[in-house]
Amino acid sequence: MTNIAELPALQDLRVAVIGLGYVGLPLAVEFGKQRPTIGFDLNADRVSALQTGRDSTGEVDPEDMSMAHHLRYSSDLAEIADCNVYIVAVPTPIDQHRQPNLGPLLSASRMIGSVIKRGDIVVFESTVYPGATEEDCLPLVSEGSGLILNTDFFAGYSPERINPGDKTRPLPKIVKVTSGSTPEAADLIDALYGTIITAGTFKAASIRVAEASKVIENTQRDVSIALINELSIIFSHLDIDTSAVLDAAATKWNFNRLSPGLVGGHCIGVDPYYLVHKSITAGHIPDIIRMAREINDGMARHAVTLLIKKMIQKQARVNGGRVLLLGLTFKQNCADIRNTKVVDMLDELASYGLSIDMFDPWADPSELRSEYDVEMLPEMPTPEGRYDAIVLAVSHDTLVEIGADGMRAYLTGQGVFFDMKAVFDQDDSDLRL
Incomplete structure (x- = not known):
């Protein structure tokens, strides 16, 4: 008979979290409160900052980090070799052709293959299409280690559900889906997560189901937002305020209230492309999902078109005019700039001869420069009435506190105030999505 390796006991699990971004760091901190844990990241600067208790993402408070007495950080692969559970939480972006980019995930799989031992467990959290864990990642772990899945080592998949910037639903308060490559591995992985997830866990039937x-x-949320975005486009042609329509419709008990807007970030703006890719390779073209992505990806262009029309109507200067764009992250009260669709507005605005000043109280200027090659103002400018348009693109609390009158103080006499998120009353702005 085949000599199958024994799984370690729950109390003997030593965890390595690979990738210390928005997903990995909260995970490492929670495990580090209870058991030996190493947070690993290739970015030595990131590791150095975390070692001093500083998290540039703002996801984990210094006080919370200080409670993880069993956690240490490292960028040295040799230091995680003594762990027996490897949890992968690296990014899974899309490339310039909107195809899945599994590069970071495959690289992490190869790294684990160089340190994993008999009886160890590897768990993936990165969002992927069904089949990626078993078809793309685990073969690389086997190849690098010489070990056989479900004989020498075991695996699982537990999808991340982190909502960046959401302080009301931190990691322990979000139900965690778990799965394993064998029933025994699934039970152990579920039990491991159960030690840190107070909201409870749900053990899926298989890795592919998870x-x-x-x-x-x-994908469901992307499609739902696309419907609202398309309705807002229709209503803009009919000269009807979308928010007013939603207010009326929301009085029905089963109406799902969503707001139109830009759909970016590392989840909703990316994940559907993974499902589209896998669906097409399986022989089915997912029309609804694909069209939803096209609608949402086109909202930045639509927003600029609305702004230009309103500027012309008010006789504001367009060619040679100045625009103050407020908010550059992908969502409010969050420092995450990944896949932000606000930057898609920049080239569109510039194509009309407009010059753009940008400011975001949450965004890191160096990250914006590195990721998008754009420069933002070092601080909020003084309201001197010199802009032909001001666009509130992201409703950070500190920006909303300026107020509608405060926003208008930045405008010339014919200037346009575009309240993209409809945070103010309809009469307080010139334009809303």
Whole structure:
């Protein structure tokens, strides 16, 4: 008979979290409160900052980090070799052609293959299409280690559900889906997560089911927002205020209230492309999902078109005019600039001869420069009435506190105030999505 390796006991699990971004760091901190844990990241600067208790993402408070007495950080691969659970939480972006980019995930799989031992467990959290864990990642772990899945080592998939900037639903308060490559591995992985997730866990029937459950969560939301965005486009042609329509419709008990807007970030703006890719390779073209992505990706262009029309109507200067764009992150009260669709507005605005000043109280200027090659103002400018348009693109609390009158103080006499998120009353702005 084949000599199958024994799984370690729950109390003997030593965790390594690979990738210390928005997903990995909260995970490492929670495990580090209870058991030996190493947070690993290739970015030595990131590791150095975390070692001093500083998290540039703002996801984990210094006080919370200080409670993880069993956690240490490292960028040295040799230091995680003594762990027996490897949890992968690296990014899974899309490339310039909107195809899945599994590069970071495959690289992490190869790294684990160089340190994993007999009886160890590897768990993936990164969002992927169904089948990626078993078809793309685990073969690389086997190849690098010489070990056989479900004989020498075991695996699982537990999709991340982190909502960046959401302080009311931190990691322990979000139900966690788990899965394993064998029933015994699934039980142990579920028990491991159960030690840190107070909201409870849900053990999926298989790894592929867990993968699919994650990718459809954000796909469903993407499709729902696309419907609202398309309705807002229709209503703009009919000269009807979308927010007013939604206010009326929301009085029905089963109406799902969503707001139109830009759909960016590392989840909703990315995950559907993974499902589209896998669906097409399986022989089905997912028309609804694909069209939803096209609608949402086109909202930045639509927003600029609305602004230009309103500027012309008010006789504001367009060619040679100045625009103050407020908010550059992908969502409010969050420092995350990944896949932000606000930057898609920049080239569109510039094509009309407009010059753009940008400011975001949450965004890191160096990250914006590195990721998008754009420069923002070092601080909020003084309201001197010199802009032909001001656009509130992201409703950070500190920006909303300026107020509608405060926003207008930045405008010339014919200037346009575009309240993209409809945070103010309709009469307080010139334009809303």
